[in-house]
Amino acid sequence: MTAPVIELDNLRVKIGKREILRGLNLELRGKTVGLLGPNGAGKSTLINTLLGFWKPAEGTARVLGYDVRTDARKIRANIGFMPESDSFIGNMPAISFVRMAAELSGLPPDAALERAHEALFYVGLGEARYRVLGAYSLGMRQMAKLAQAIVHGPKLVILDEPTNGLDPQARIRMIKLIQEMRALGTMHLVICSHLLRDIEETCEEAVILKAGQVVHYSNLEEERSSNRRFVELETEGDDGTFADAIERLGCACAITGPGKIKTVLPEGIEVRDIYRLAADRDVQLRRLNFRRDSLEDIFLKAMEK
Amino acid sequence: MAVYKRTYRGYSGPLTNPLWRFTVLQRYAFQAVFKSRLLLIGYVGCFFGPILLLCLLYLNQNASVLALVGQQVGFLKVDSSLFLNFISWQGLLAGILTAFVGPSLVAPDLTNGALSVYLSRPFNRSEYILGKGMVLGSLIASITLLPGLLVFAVQSSLVGFTWFTDNFYLGVGTLLSCLILMAVFMLLGLAMSAFVRWKIVAGALILGVFAAGKGFGAVINNVMETGNGYFLDLQYLLSTVAGGLLHKTPENDPISPWAAAVALLVFCTMLLALINRKLRVCEVAG
Numbered sequence: 001m002t003a004p005v006i007e008l009d010n011l012r013v014k015i016g017k018r019e020i021l022r023g024l025n026l027e028l029r030g031k032t033v034g035l036l037g038p039n040g041a042g043k044s045t046l047i048n049t050l051l052g053f054w055k056p057a058e059g060t061a062r063v064l065g066y067d068v069r070t071d072a073r074k075i076r077a078n079i080g081f082m083p084e085s086d087s088f089i090g091n092m093p094a095i096s097f098v099r100m101a102a103e104l105s106g107l108p109p110d111a112a113l114e115r116a117h118e119a120l121f122y123v124g125l126g127e128a129r130y131r132v133l134g135a136y137s138l139g140m141r142q143m144a145k146l147a148q149a150i151v152h153g154p155k156l157v158i159l160d161e162p163t164n165g166l167d168p169q170a171r172i173r174m175i176k177l178i179q180e181m182r183a184l185g186t187m188h189l190v191i192c193s194h195l196l197r198d199i200e201e202t203c204e205e206a207v208i209l210k211a212g213q214v215v216h217y218s219n220l221e222e223e224r225s226s227n228r229r230f231v232e233l234e235t236e237g238d239d240g241t242f243a244d245a246i247e248r249l250g251c252a253c254a255i256t257g258p259g260k261i262k263t264v265l266p267e268g269i270e271v272r273d274i275y276r277l278a279a280d281r282d283v284q285l286r287r288l289n290f291r292r293d294s295l296e297d298i299f300l301k302a303m304e305k
Numbered sequence: 306m307a308v309y310k311r312t313y314r315g316y317s318g319p320l321t322n323p324l325w326r327f328t329v330l331q332r333y334a335f336q337a338v339f340k341s342r343l344l345l346i347g348y349v350g351c352f353f354g355p356i357l358l359l360c361l362l363y364l365n366q367n368a369s370v371l372a373l374v375g376q377q378v379g380f381l382k383v384d385s386s387l388f389l390n391f392i393s394w395q396g397l398l399a400g401i402l403t404a405f406v407g408p409s410l411v412a413p414d415l416t417n418g419a420l421s422v423y424l425s426r427p428f429n430r431s432e433y434i435l436g437k438g439m440v441l442g443s444l445i446a447s448i449t450l451l452p453g454l455l456v457f458a459v460q461s462s463l464v465g466f467t468w469f470t471d472n473f474y475l476g477v478g479t480l481l482s483c484l485i486l487m488a489v490f491m492l493l494g495l496a497m498s499a500f501v502r503w504k505i506v507a508g509a510l511i512l513g514v515f516a517a518g519k520g521f522g523a524v525i526n527n528v529m530e531t532g533n534g535y536f537l538d539l540q541y542l543l544s545t546v547a548g549g550l551l552h553k554t555p556e557n558d559p560i561s562p563w564a565a566a567v568a569l570l571v572f573c574t575m576l577l578a579l580i581n582r583k584l585r586v587c588e589v590a591g
Contacts, residue, residue, distance in 0.1 A: 051425050053424075073323075073427045073429075074427075076425060076426055076427045076428075077426075077427040079425065081421070081422075081425035083418065083421045083422065083425070085418045085421070086417060086418050087417065087418040087419055087420075087421050087422045088417050088418075088419060088422070089413060089414065089417055089419050090413065090416075090417055091337070091413075092333075092337070096333065096336075100329060100330075100333050101422060101426070103321070103326075103329040104326065104329055104330075104423060104426045104427075104428050105426045105427060106320035106321050106323065106326065106427060107316065107318070107320065107321070108318070108319060108320075108321055111316070111318050115316060118312075118313070118314075119313075121311050122311055122312065122313045126311075145422075148422060150313065152316055152426075153314070153315035153316030153317070181313070184313055186313070186314070186315050187315075
């Protein structure tokens with residue numbers, strides 16, 4: 001088993017007299033972890049605590065094996081952080097900004113410059129890297145923020161609302177980039193977002209926070225694989241015997257409406273068998289989809305707790 | 306790897322010494338500061354006084370040149386008054402420089418939320434303050450401390466070792482006075498830049514601290530018939546401390562150099578607390 005990236009043990013954090021995080025217990029090992037929760041759930045406080053800005057009032061938090069109380073500097077050396085809000089220097093060219101970020105993480109100037117070029121090309125700003133950040137569009141600024149977060153080769157990258165304010169095309173670019181980064185396997189990603197679709201498309205694990213507590217932990221990968229054989233069908237031209245035929249194949253089956261069938265495929269039965277059966281019986285399959293609890297279902301259930 | 310090959314890789318090369326990482330900010334801030342030609346011209350102009358003084362010191366010991374203008378060697382008296390006037394004049398220029406440079410140091414970072422980018426790295430608030438402060442510090446040092454020590458060194462070399470030993474306190478006094486000047490202006494520039502995000506207002510406020518302190522101080526002195534108003538006069542406090550260090554304290558001075566030094570210390574502590582408070586709020590993400 002891989003070592004946990006983030007370990008929280010009864011983590012309590014107070015800001016002033018108000019307790020924001022109330023005894024979080026968690027071990028996250030996945031390559032991409034989604035942090036979900038409504039406003040005021042404690043997501044930002046958790047990120048700030050992981051970065052060492054807030055000290056735990058009680059309990060411990062460890063990031064990449066380092067304690068946030070005593071090893072904040074080591075943690076920050078291994079983390080890349082993309083803040084939610086605008087964080088840049090308006091009159092500075094992107095290349096200088098990203099280079100400076102790399103140098104602040106300890107890279108020598110020459111290496112920092114080389115990696116700044118690479119990082120900006122990687123996020124798709126190669127052609128615009130000499131333009132000042134103040135002249136960038138919102139989507140480009142988000143990409144520049146991502147470039148500064150990854151320029152020093154961190155082991156863990158925290159992305160706070162990475163698709164915030166992006167138009168659909170820019171959002172797709174950002175999601176693809178995150179998926180690419182996940183596929184590289186060289187870094188862990190923590191994605192904090194209130195957009196469930198973003199988390200669903202990019203993360204292996206999801207943690208749902210509410211009022212400073214973990215209300216749900218979901219291994220999305222496992223859920224995807226465990227529910228992948230639950231199939232919904234919509235048919236045309238069925239004389240009412242198609243469901244019986246599917247059952248004879250060995251599948252549990254339920255008719256949910258005219259021409260609508262839900263079935264669970266057992267081991268050894270594949271979707272192609274359903275297609276073959278439909279072709280033999282001259283039944284049109286108008287729709288076939290794998291149904292599972294969407295993250296939205298999971299989130300709404302968690303919020304009801 | 307050629308940069309046009311769009312891929313990502315980790316970094317496993319050497320890292321710089323964390324102790325000197327604050328100089329990264331200083332370097333980038335210098336580039337931004339000297340983008341302004343007006344400021345560059347003003348900065349170069351700050352060296353006019355020291356160069357003129359160095360020339361006068363040279364002429365002061367050059368009998369053949371002085372004979373041409375009917376003067377004798379030693380027409381210029383090089384004593385604590387000269388050093389005090391020199392520091393006061395260069396200090397005035399340093400104040401103006403602070404008003405121009407100071408506001409562009411922290412305010413843009415606060416306006417653009419850049420602090421969370423800096424501080425989410427192995428880089429803390431103290432290093433940030435030090436890095437930004439050193440921009441002002443090094444500029445002020447270059448127009449006060451370095452020329453002051455150069456004047457002392459040149460005079461020592463022209464007159465001889467005896468002058469050096471007899472007037473050693475002038476060198477030490479110049480060094481300490483300029484360091485105090487640097488610290489006060491550095492903190493004042495950073496604090497005003499953190500306090501007010503509009504550059505012009507912050508610059509005006511820096512000059513205003515001097516003018517308002519002097520004005521209020523004079524009002525208090527006149528109305529209450531006391532000398533305590535001088536505690537609000539930053540220029541007076543700096544000048545009193547420098548005077549004390551250069552053994553040039555006027556008689557019947559209402560404030561002693563020690564009292565002025567304590568007042569400056571309190572002032573600097575307040576500025577530091579202000580900087581700390583303003584940056585602490587902005588440090589955290591989101």
